[in-house]
Amino acid sequence: MSRHVILGKGPIGRTLAGLLATTGHDVLVLSRSGAPTPAHRRAGRSTGPGTITHAAIDGTDGRALTASAAGAEALYNCVNPPYHRWATDWPPVAEALLQAAEATGAPLVIAGNLYSYGAGTYPMREDSPLASTETKGVVRAAMWREAQARHRAGRLRATEVRGSDYLGPEAEQHAHAGPRMLDPLLAGRRLAPIGSADQPHSWTYLPDFACALASAATEPAAWGHAWHAPTPEPLTYRELATRFAEAAGAPRPRIAPVPMWLVRLIGVGQPMLREIHRIGYQFTEPFVLDSTRSQQVLGLAPTPWPTIIAETLAAR
Incomplete structure (x- = not known):
């Protein structure tokens, strides 16, 4: 049994926490409120000997994160700020x-996600260029490049697992193939x-995403590189719905x-849709x-x- 620390309690974080606890690990989930949501309680039910506990933290506080992660087998970044705040909240x-x-x-x-590859990348592979010129993709690419640079300098060990639009039992309302569908x-x-x-x-199943994160944490061959869940x-949206x-x-x-012209029009007053319009290629061309x-x-x-x-x- 080992201890794992997850920052973020959204669909990915709570699916991962449930998986780790079920397989016998103790999990600390960190978030601003420090309180499990009803969905997190459902996902966190464990049939194994592992436990899930929650604590409040400021995710920008390196000292607090260091104290929380002391002795951990792995530290997971499962945070996801609102689209329109990526440029300010992520760094x-x-x-x-x-x-x-x-x-x-x-x-x-x-x-991670696939935004950093940019439009026209088909299919997306781990060695595809991080060529996005859109703000959210640029932010995510910069995050990975810095983590990888520090890994290569021997300062830390880091890896990234990238998934596509997710679906599954813990998907929330905003997911394209979640309750919204x-x-x-x-x-x-x-x-x-x-x-x-x-x-x-491409649609990534949340339990598969969680399994990939857990596997990458303990597989030395995965460290220093990015992987796809x-x-x-x-499937097209129509095929999946059918x-x-x-x-x-x-x-x-x-x-x-x-x-997309209507998404752009509505986005004038809705930041979320404005950001979706900026990555409209994900919905109008192959995204695989x-x-x-x-x-x-x-x-x-x-x-x-x-x-x-x-x-x-x-x-x-």
């Missing part, structure tokens, strides 16, 4: 985590995805995509990752689509 949190990893010697495992789908109402419903898209074959409908016995999906290499290194395979759909529906 101090990332720096504090690097300080804690350097001071404690705990490997830093970063829950499933609630109207199962009620027979019209779906309104952003951009297009017919472009191939094991992800099954891509599979969910068929499995649930719901009516065939009625889909009316929201055009290749996780072949990481599956080999981490010894993992993606959960098959029938299981993903069945488990997601069963958790509702």
Whole structure:
């Protein structure tokens, strides 16, 4: 049994905490409030000997993070600030985590995403250039480059696991394939995805994301590099919605995509949609990752689509 420390209690953080506790580890989850949400209590139920505890912390406080991570087997960055605050909120949190990893010697495992590759990267692989010119992608690329530079300098151990849009039992309302899709789908109402419903898209299952983070934490071959969470074959939004409908016995999906010009118009008054418009290519062109290499290194395979759909529906 070992001790793991997670900063962030969103869908990725709480799925990871539940996995680690179930496999016998003690987990400390750090957040601003220090209180578990009802969803975290559900995800954190453990059938193994591990425990999950919560504590409040300022994620920009390197000293506090260092004290919390002392003696930890691994330190995980599962934070996700609001889209419109990435440029201001991410840098101090990332720096504090690097300080804690350097001071404690705990490997830093970063829950990443695909934004840093930028438009036109198809398929996205771990060695694809971090070519994004969009603010959020630039921020995430800078975070990883700094972590990797310090790793190569021997100051700390770091790795990053990148996933695509996630889905699964713990997905929240903002997830494109979460309740935002499933609630109207199962009620027979019209779906309104952003951009297009017919472009191939990778969807990462939250439990697979968590497994990859946990594996990367203890696999020395993973340190110093970025990896893709094991992800099954891509599906268009329409294909995914249809599979969910068929499995649930719901009516065939009625889909009316929201055009990007309208997203831009609404985004004038809504910061979240304004930021979504800036990464509109993710919804209007193929957005596909290749996780072949990481599956080999981490010894993992993606959960098959029938299981993903069945488990997601069963958790509702």
